[in-house]
Amino acid sequence: MAAVTASPARSVPAAVGRALRADRAAAAGAVVLVLLIGLALAAGPLTSVTGQDPYTFDTSALDPATGAPAGALGGISGKHWFGVEPLTGRDLFAIVAYGARTSLLIGFAATIVSVVIGTVLGALAGYLGGWTDRAVSWVADVIFGFPYLVFMIGLSAVAPASLPRELLLIVLMGSFGWARIARVVRAQTLSLAARRFVAASRVMGAGPWHVFRHQLLPNLWVPVIVVATLSIPGKIGTEAALSFLGVGIPPPSPSWGRAISGAVDWVATDPMYLVFPGGALFLATLALNLLGDGLRDAFDPKTGARS
Numbered sequence: 001m002a003a004v005t006a007s008p009a010r011s012v013p014a015a016v017g018r019a020l021r022a023d024r025a026a027a028a029g030a031v032v033l034v035l036l037i038g039l040a041l042a043a044g045p046l047t048s049v050t051g052q053d054p055y056t057f058d059t060s061a062l063d064p065a066t067g068a069p070a071g072a073l074g075g076i077s078g079k080h081w082f083g084v085e086p087l088t089g090r091d092l093f094a095i096v097a098y099g100a101r102t103s104l105l106i107g108f109a110a111t112i113v114s115v116v117i118g119t120v121l122g123a124l125a126g127y128l129g130g131w132t133d134r135a136v137s138w139v140a141d142v143i144f145g146f147p148y149l150v151f152m153i154g155l156s157a158v159a160p161a162s163l164p165r166e167l168l169l170i171v172l173m174g175s176f177g178w179a180r181i182a183r184v185v186r187a188q189t190l191s192l193a194a195r196r197f198v199a200a201s202r203v204m205g206a207g208p209w210h211v212f213r214h215q216l217l218p219n220l221w222v223p224v225i226v227v228a229t230l231s232i233p234g235k236i237g238t239e240a241a242l243s244f245l246g247v248g249i250p251p252p253s254p255s256w257g258r259a260i261s262g263a264v265d266w267v268a269t270d271p272m273y274l275v276f277p278g279g280a281l282f283l284a285t286l287a288l289n290l291l292g293d294g295l296r297d298a299f300d301p302k303t304g305a306r307s
Helices: 012-022 024-041 043-048 092-128 130-145 148-158 165-176 179-193 196-203 208-219 221-244 256-266 272-299 301-306
Strands: none
Touching: 012 024, 012 272, 024 043, 024 092, 024 272, 043 092, 092 130, 092 165, 092 179, 092 208, 092 221, 092 256, 092 272, 130 179, 148 165, 148 221, 165 221, 179 208, 179 221, 196 208, 208 221, 221 256, 221 272, 256 272
16 A cells, blocks of 8 residues: 655544545445444334344244245334344344444444554554664564464454453454554654655754654554554455354344345345345445445545546
């Protein structure tokens, strides 16, 4: 990923606002993301309208002979807006809405962990150089080549049941996701350290910590936000993949990945069971990618010139 050109003391909210106004696709992605976050936050009130939740079985909504949803389109009705889950009769809208909480929480929280680690290590590597730079670069290279998904599958399978699975996934994904952010931040720090306003601060007697905190860090937030926005879909997809494989969020906790895993066996007879959780995952991934691409194009003149 190309480095994002920075300028001193740029206002991040103002820069993001300008980027959204200039790119309709990024603005559309932001709107979809806000709607999905709203769905997650308002899952309780929304499902209370029909009196449903993701944990209550409703066998009356099933065909007694097959266990499939009774009625057309997976049992969609005024009571079950997205239909019901086969065999259990659980409300599929409630599963998708509460599953949004799980997927978005893990995706955003794991990204925050990665951003904190990657920003600190990348900035220190670029600013201090020497053995610090070599050590951080070596560890980042190891992480890039490490089969972390296999490691997470194995560790999730043997982790004690008393350990909250959401916390475990956040820590694991966050700990293995900082290398890309560290590389971008390191490159930006090296570029900023050679800028005139940094040199002027040093000439005026500013110490290393003052230069690092007041001159470098404020100019790193924009590229960090861009990279973080582009990395969130990967975190959400990883959680979905782990849940799909049965080592992610345990039942009966709702999760998009686990719902998709359960829908595979019913796709021929009840495709709506796959459409709604799969569509929610697709929309979240698409929205975040559109937003991240728009921010990258707006803040990187070279990228914008190529597009």
